[in-house]
Amino acid sequence: MAAGEGGGGGLLVSSKAELKRKEKQTKKAKSGGFESLGLSPNVFRGIKRKGYRVPTPIQRKTMPPIIAGADVVAMARTGSGKTAAFLVPMLQKLHQHVPQSGGVRALILSPTRDLALQTFKFTKELGRFTDLRVSLLVGGDSMESQFEELAQNPDIIIATPGRLMHHLSEIEDMSLRTVEYVVFDEADCLFSMGFAEQLHKILAQLSENRQTLLFSATLPSALAEFAKAGLRDPHLVRLDLETRISPDLKLTFFTLRQEEKYAALLYLIREQISSDQQTLIFVSTKHHVEFLNVLFRAEGIEPSVCYGDMDQDARKIHISRFRARKTMLLIVTDVAARGIDIPLLDNVINWDFPPKPKLFVHRVGRAARAGRTGTAFSFVTSEDMPYLLDLHLFLSKPIRAAPTEEEVLEDMDGVISKIDQAIANGETVYGRFPQTVVDLVSDRVREIIDSSAELTSLQKACTNAFRLYSKTKPVPSRESIKRAKDLPHEGLHPIFKNMLGGNELTALAFSERLKAFRPKQTILEAEGAAVNSKHMKGPSSQWVDVMKKKRAIHEEIINLVHQRHTNNQVVKEAEPEITSSKKKEKKGPFSGSKRKARTFKDEEYFISAIPTNHHLEAGLSVRANEGFESNRLEAAVLDLVADDNGGLRKQKSRYHWDKRSKKYIKLNNGEHVTASGKIKTESGEKVKAKKTGIYKRWKERSHNKISLKGTNSEGNAEEATGLAGGNGLRRDNRSIRGGKKYRSVPNAHVRSEIKDVEQVRKERQKKSNRISYMKSKSKGKKFSRSGKKGKTNRDR
Numbered sequence: 092m093a094a095g096e097g098g099g100g101g102l103l104v105s106s107k108a109e110l111k112r113k114e115k116q117t118k119k120a121k122s123g124g125f126e127s128l129g130l131s132p133n134v135f136r137g138i139k140r141k142g143y144r145v146p147t148p149i150q151r152k153t154m155p156p157i158i159a160g161a162d163v164v165a166m167a168r169t170g171s172g173k174t175a176a177f178l179v180p181m182l183q184k185l186h187q188h189v190p191q192s193g194g195v196r197a198l199i200l201s202p203t204r205d206l207a208l209q210t211f212k213f214t215k216e217l218g219r220f221t222d223l224r225v226s227l228l229v230g231g232d233s234m235e236s237q238f239e240e241l242a243q244n245p246d247i248i249i250a251t252p253g254r255l256m257h258h259l260s261e262i263e264d265m266s267l268r269t270v271e272y273v274v275f276d277e278a279d280c281l282f283s284m285g286f287a288e289q290l291h292k293i294l295a296q297l298s299e300n301r302q303t304l305l306f307s308a309t310l311p312s313a314l315a316e317f318a319k320a321g322l323r324d325p326h327l328v329r330l331d332l333e334t335r336i337s338p339d340l341k342l343t344f345f346t347l348r349q350e351e352k353y354a355a356l357l358y359l360i361r362e363q364i365s366s367d368q369q370t371l372i373f374v375s376t377k378h379h380v381e382f383l384n385v386l387f388r389a390e391g392i393e394p395s396v397c398y399g400d401m402d403q404d405a406r407k408i409h410i411s412r413f414r415a416r417k418t419m420l421l422i423v424t425d426v427a428a429r430g431i432d433i434p435l436l437d438n439v440i441n442w443d444f445p446p447k448p449k450l451f452v453h454r455v456g457r458a459a460r461a462g463r464t465g466t467a468f469s470f471v472t473s474e475d476m477p478y479l480l481d482l483h484l485f486l487s488k489p490i491r492a493a494p495t496e497e498e499v500l501e502d503m504d505g506v507i508s509k510i511d512q513a514i515a516n517g518e519t520v521y522g523r524f525p526q527t528v529v530d531l532v533s534d535r536v537r538e539i540i541d542s543s544a545e546l547t548s549l550q551k552a553c554t555n556a557f558r559l560y561s562k563t564k565p566v567p568s569r570e571s572i573k574r575a576k577d578l579p580h581e582g583l584h585p586i587f588k589n590m591l592g593g594n595e596l597t598a599l600a601f602s603e604r605l606k607a608f609r610p611k612q613t614i615l616e617a618e619g620a621a622v623n624s625k626h627m628k629g630p631s632s633q634w635v636d637v638m639k640k641k642r643a644i645h646e647e648i649i650n651l652v653h654q655r656h657t658n659n660q661v662v663k664e665a666e667p668e669i670t671s672s673k674k675k676e677k678k679g680p681f682s683g684s685k686r687k688a689r690t691f692k693d694e695e696y697f698i699s700a701i702p703t704n705h706h707l708e709a710g711l712s713v714r715a716n717e718g719f720e721s722n723r724l725e726a727a728v729l730d731l732v733a734d735d736n737g738g739l740r741k742q743k744s745r746y747h748w749d750k751r752s753k754k755y756i757k758l759n760n761g762e763h764v765t766a767s768g769k770i771k772t773e774s775g776e777k778v779k780a781k782k783t784g785i786y787k788r789w790k791e792r793s794h795n796k797i798s799l800k801g802t803n804s805e806g807n808a809e810e811a812t813g814l815a816g817g818n819g820l821r822r823d824n825r826s827i828r829g830g831k832k833y834r835s836v837p838n839a840h841v842r843s844e845i846k847d848v849e850q851v852r853k854e855r856q857k858k859s860n861r862i863s864y865m866k867s868k869s870k871g872k873k874f875s876r877s878g879k880k881g882k883t884n885r886d887r
């Protein structure tokens with residue numbers, strides 16, 4: 092009995108230990124750490140050796156679908172852990188070196204040699220416990236040393252597009268058909284630097300069985316089109332910006348003229364913004380950054396600056412000073428602000444109003460984070476009003492003009508309480524700056540500019556750059572342009588209500604009435620009336636007679652136009668009352684008012700092609716959050732206008748006349764996507780893509796050969812991919828690689844003789860070209876110079 096009990100107790104103990112072990116495993120899997128990804132021991136050891144414990148948000152969202160084999164488009168800011176997000180799944184997928192694969196298995200493309208070198212070192216550190224071979228192909232290094240690396244059959248190639256294309260054109264035996272894992276790192280930079288042509292060529296040389304990953308900070312429209320063409324049903328992961336504006340952020344819009352912006356900015360910083368608050372100022376071009384920097388320093392304010400082609404060391408110094416709160420102002424462009432993260436920001440100033448609503452959200456979303464409050468000040472000129480209306484349609488927020496000075500004088504308390512209630516309900520109120528304040532500060536700014544030769548030259552550069560910027564920025568919607576013309580006249584902004592008393596309000600109301608004053612007489616009539624009152628005769632009386640004759644002819648037409656305007660306004664005001672109660676009698680198309688007679692349609696029975704509630708249906712669409720091809724991709728696209736002259740000119744010239752095809756070809760960020768026969772290097776220089784014979788000389792001297800052959804046919808490409816370790820299975824489902832043992836496949840290195848569709852098409856095209864050439868040649872021989880038909884062999 093005791094023995095039986097003891098045996099049962101042993102079984103109970105072992106079952107408890109098993110349960111504890113299983114609970115521990117499930118706990119690790121649910122922990123959200125790297126343990127939950129099911130990584131191999133060698134890869135997991137490399138991660139632990141680097142000191143990583145918990146994946147970052149971008150790694151947590153992207154790694155599971157990448158390991159599952161799906162294509163991924165990931166968007167996150169610089170420094171969020173994007174490199175490890177694609178390196179860890181790559182190491183897990185490739186697993187170990189396959190010596191007889193005869194091809195590259197993973198390709199990582201970087202925009203600059205510095206980033207490629209950084210990725211190369213990081214790959215070596217993460218994969219230190221695997222035997223995977225990594226090769227680095229960047230410009231500036233010796234081609235022969237890179238030939239030596241490629242001769243070692245690397246599994247992974249980390250390259251810049253220019254140097255990779257140079258190798259592909261130089262080495263006949265090199266192919267990318269065996270690549271099964273492709274990464275476009277910092278893809279927006281790849282496109283903005285002009286590598287679009289190389290990327291399209293590289294994409295054409297890859298196998299269709301590949302897994303493609305695209306990591307970027309933003310998603311321009313050109314990159315979105317590239318992703319549609321190169322990726323298959325990808326997962327879209329977004330951590331790039333906030334999708335909505337924080338409720339703790341206060342939006343303030345000031346209407347003013349372009350030349351008043353400098354004075355308004357100085358007044359805001361000195362009077363409205365506290366000295367212990369940090370402010371981010373967005374301008375359009377780098378010339379405006381430099382101008383404001385010099386202007387602020389002349390006023391005793393020290394700012395930090397940052398723009399696109401600024402020196403990297405200088406950029407780091409300026410941003411670090413701003414983060415350490417040694418400076419309280421940071422002047423940036425949209426391009427420069429893409430990778431900057433300021434966690435505790437108080438204010439954002441849009442010196443130039445953003446041309447896209449998403450760009451506005453991208454800018455102001457940096458303030459009022461982590462439970463803090465903030466303010467976004469925006470300067471709006473008359474040209475920017477349509478963009479302001481587009482923004483509020485995007486935000487689904489109502490907008491109204493500030494009450495005029497006359498309305499405030501009539502009922503100050505009632506008007507102010509209405510405005511406060513509207514702001515509390517979420518409405519946006521836009522208004523003007525006090526003209527007296529703007530005039531005083533403008534005089535001071537003019538004095539500073541006139542006394543500084545540097546500011547004078549910079550002002551000319553700013554004027555030219557802003558003219559080019561206005562031509563290149565996106566156009567607002569037509570509906571907003573029409574609505575902007577009918578907007579009411581705005582008054583003083585409510586933020587300045589405590590500054591002005593009754594007398595100043597009266598003076599402002601008088602000045603506004605003076606601006607809207609339209610005289611009933613022309614200058615000639617007024618002068619003639621003055622002369623006649625003095626009973627004097629002269630040439631002015633002659634002009635008075637001319638104007639009287641003109642009025643006699645045109646007075647009736649002018650009165651008729653005024654009458655039509657007043658009638659139309661009355662009809663607009665009466666329209667809501669008419670539509671609420673429909674008449675029972677059916678009327679013909681020509682009955683009723685003249686306004687209705689012009690439409691030639693019966694409102695009771697007319698069915699429009701566009702439904703009345705199509706805006707609501709589009710917003711509530713089920714497909715709005717599904718799929719890469721639907722609205723999610725459009726919502727992710729964010730085009731940034733360049734901040735330097737070169738970039739602005741590239742964006743301006745969107746089309747180019749191609750002499751060969753005799754048609755206009757759309758440029759991709761100013762770069763040809765057609766075969767131009769040149770390769771762009773990392774430094775921006777374009778070199779001819781022709782063989783230099785370096786590889787041939789190296790092969791003869793070293794008696795070595797690079798055997799990175801890929802097969803041209805799709806079937807053999809799949810077989811090569813299987814050999815490369817994609818799934819460890821051959822086409823007959825027999826295991827090729829299992830554990831440490833590896834069984835070679837006979838004749839795996841022999842090139843396939845089966846032609847693919849592209850080869851057959853090319854041969855047929857050559858044959859047809861040869862036949863057409865021979866026909867044209869024979870036609871030329873049949874006719875002699877005299878025009879008579881020559882004798883053929885049969886006639887002879």
